[in-house]
Amino acid sequence: MTAAGRRRAWQVVRVGVPAAVLVTVGAVALMMLTGKTNEMLASRGSQSAQSAQSAPDAGGSPAAFAGYPGQHGTVMVNSIAAAGGIRLAVGAADGHPAIWRRAADGSWTLISASSSAVSQRPGTDSLLSVAHGPAGWIAVGAADSQGSQQPVVLTSADGATWQAVTSTAFTAPGISVMGVTAGRSGYVVVGKQVSNGRTFAAMWWSADLRNWTGGSNGGLDGRLESSAVYAVGATATGFVAAGTHGGCHTIWTSADGKNWSVYDVPRPPGATDALLQQVAVNGTRVVTAGYVVDKAGDAPVVVVSADGGKTWKQILLTAPGGVGAVSTLTAAGNGFVAAGVTGPAGAQHAVTWSSPDGITWSAATPVSAGQITALSAVGSTVSGTAQRGAEPSVVTFAAP
Template sequence: MLDHGAGSDGGGDANAQVAGKLFPADPAARSDGRDQELTGVAASGSTVVAVGGEAHPGTYRGVFVVSTDGGRTFKAAEVKGLDGGAPGDAEVPRAVDGGQGGWIAIGTRPGGGVVWTSDDGQVWQRQPDAVGDAFGSGGRVTQIVRTDKGFLAIGEHSRKGDFSDAVPAVWLSGDGKSWEALTGKQVGLPLRGKVSLEAAAASSGVVLMGSAHTPSPGKPPFRRAWRSTDGGRTWTPAKIPAPKGTRGLRVGGGEAGLVAVREVKSGKSIYGQVYTSTDANKWQKGGRLQAPGYQWVHQLLPVDSGYAGIVQLSRDLLVVRSSDGRSWQNAGTLPGASNRALLGAAAGGQHTVLVGHDAANGDLNALLAVRDARGTEIPVDPLKIPGAFHNDQAVTAVGGTDTHVVAVGSTGGDAAIWTSADGSAWSRARFPGGMSRPALQRLSGVVHGGAGWLAVGDGGGPPRRPLVLTSADGSVWKPVDTDPMFDPKGSQALATIGAAAGPAGYVVVGEDGPSGAIWFSPDLKTWQRGGGLRRNDLAAATNANRWVRAAAGGTFGFVAVGGMHNPKSPGIGRPAVWASTDGKKWRMQELPLPAGLAQAWFTQVAAKGNVLVATGEGLGSSGTDGFGFVSSDGGRTWRETDLPAPGSAGSVRVTAVTATSQGFAMTGTTGSTGMSDVVTWTSADGTTWQAKAPGGDVLAGTGRQEITGLAPFKDRLLGVGRTVTPSGEQPVLWNRPAS
């Protein structure tokens, strides 16, 4: 485990540079290479906030955008992590609401929920994990509503985590920072068959909620409405009129009162019958929602002085507005498309904002459509909002020979490889036939051996698929993951994550669903799946998953590292190593948990002669921390080694390790996930390490910096990685003397 008492002697980063121009993108790229969506939106007065996420191989980042002029223009909101830094990867808001008195957003983080709060919708503060823990790993929030008691969130909860067993869920909070969860029967609704909560609204101390019910097979589904006068803690039926021949139900409302719509079939046509109420107890008949091709109402929205609705027509979406629920006016349309999905809408002042995603041209982009009160489109391109979304240009790993060096990553959502003869000037490698595939790709590892170059990464999904490329010279590459050995089994994810080369050939390591996966090739032409010497060396047993992250080769054969679950302590990750003399048969060894960590697993390994260094990360009382093990006998026995870190370091991760002519070198990060700087280590024997903090704007500036790939090249040590700031993300190239 890391010794946080060690000091730092600086070191400078004069040879670290932002490298977006050094690693050219594909000029023929068809898209930005990332999938974006906006999943929630809220409006109050002239302030509009939309939230969502952006996916690229390996992670999913949250997005907040805000408008202070009713939706005419947007900017990226300022989002602060726990320590004031940038938000962490994989922390994604899903729903948002707010107004005078404060704003709140709720989403997901690995292993649980996450909550953000804001005074004005423009600056957001991530709340401690304990606040989000109320939503658990099985909670999914679909809507947040401000009530006279605070906030109400509705959604569903799954004990399994895959929502095949989902039950309705309600969360209550007086201030947005302390939440109480009510799930299943605790919600207080009858739960015969499948029940889901669809929408909620609040007005004058009353909360109105709509639910969808799917009873036992053979019985038709139906919808109901409920009212609460205690902020959503208890519910009684809201008896909205249902004349003969009506079907469906949608509820909404706000300051102007509560509103509901039922569909009515009249001859061959359908219209929406509106009802309004001040208390959800007594209802008055309002106007009709009628338009050619009327189908149903998606959503009923509050407006400062009335109501708005999003109506599904035969093809298009229609926006309607009313000041009293009796007279409704057309307020614009959104042309329909089979690849477009509406995920949320909000009406503020004179504008209506619709959000979701659009999969036109095979690239999933965020949908952000704005209409004024007269129905005129206000042009907004979410991809042009400064700092909101990032183009894909990533350099993740690097490998070298005596004469040239190869870096791998992705641009435009496709695999990308660059070569250099001097480590300074880079050119794109060629893929005869192209590397464009339906899913987003990213290479994460590259090695050189006797038969040439091997690169591996994420082939996208779902389900996740292998990405394996080979090259004789590093300049021209071809895929070999078309070999049947790399075919996934049904819908089970199959991932290729790391690679190694040795005297016997090459190995690729990864995951096959809950099991570890290893492939071997003596010549980069023929491939076979590696197997365990014992039944569960690679194959997962009950409550005992395996995952393989990295490998190293040498005269000893091959060693792979990763993690496993011991069936005696399910759910607790433990470090594991696999050893093989030929790359075909593997034996797993479980190592002890590092001191001070409750669970841990390996992510990196490097070899120099018979000495191997394996590093990883784990969870302790103070959060994430790094650790290291060393073996001096080719991976047969291991002992823990101390990795000193700067005394001011908070959370520490090891991001890359390599062997050098002088021993070993590593890079990592210190600080929070949202405000991390680069730290380096060197060692002559893999046991005693010296730490440095390079500093400088590129490796220790605002935002997140990390070096994820290392390789010795000539008399230098090259590193590649990224820097992420509020204005965007850029690749980084770093080099220093090898000694």
């Protein structure tokens, strides 16, 4: 798949915020280097792997996420968020958006089957990101109906009953939404818009989940170079978003969620393209992650700030042959945990990286459980979902 094609795929978003530990992932990592990533992971299941452990439910088997009653399609978890004692996961089941809630015994129950705003939308939908803030929960994603993609934005006061947002801010043609977060000054949704043949980054802000305002994007209108935003996180002083602009991996910062400044991160020597698709925040430290493209293929990269987004440092992560990408990321303990895939096409495997500070990262460590599609940390435990075949399972890691 070309770099341009990868940017059109669903992207990953990982966010850690003070009010809720939040991490989101899309399907890009399953598509990046080969169309058969799950098959490759299954074939490598016997290799020596690191400490990813299946988390049992009340019945003693690995916790699973059910699809809709009477249907038997693929189930995928794209995001996990925790707030106020509630832990939700969002994604897709049987071609519909899906929301699960974790019970005290560790099992996950599909809660959206009775919500017409969620389960009865036409076309093929998937929720990509979920966040919690003062006004409640919000989940965003994409709907593909008869070849036309439209944004999906759902809100809930309690995480159980959901309504579709009808704001005209999301009804303009060519809008795609990929990420969401909540901070002290409100909620921010990020994505892109295609208009008159131009593709440009798009942001929206709301204080109450009802009234939405389109934000600036640093003055980018797609006239010279295309841009898009795939991830957003809340800091103590505002927001940080990440994506791509003109082939550079790009970071946006904002104090209020409405007015944004843009910074194109210089590509490493020899790189021809780059993209950031996750954000995680831990105190004053911000980590964005994705990949750069060079002659060897895709290489995993993080771009790190120790001062809340004022200055940035770029770090290439270790990967066999230098090839791979970060597909999910979370703040955990005092540091960060990332997961992704490494290796050339036809020989990929799932791995994790960990860091105590966002600057120093471990070597890529193989994981046998399957492709990690979402991560979320509560206390000293990092929980995630591993995808192998048509069903996800729960895995756990130790925080750094």
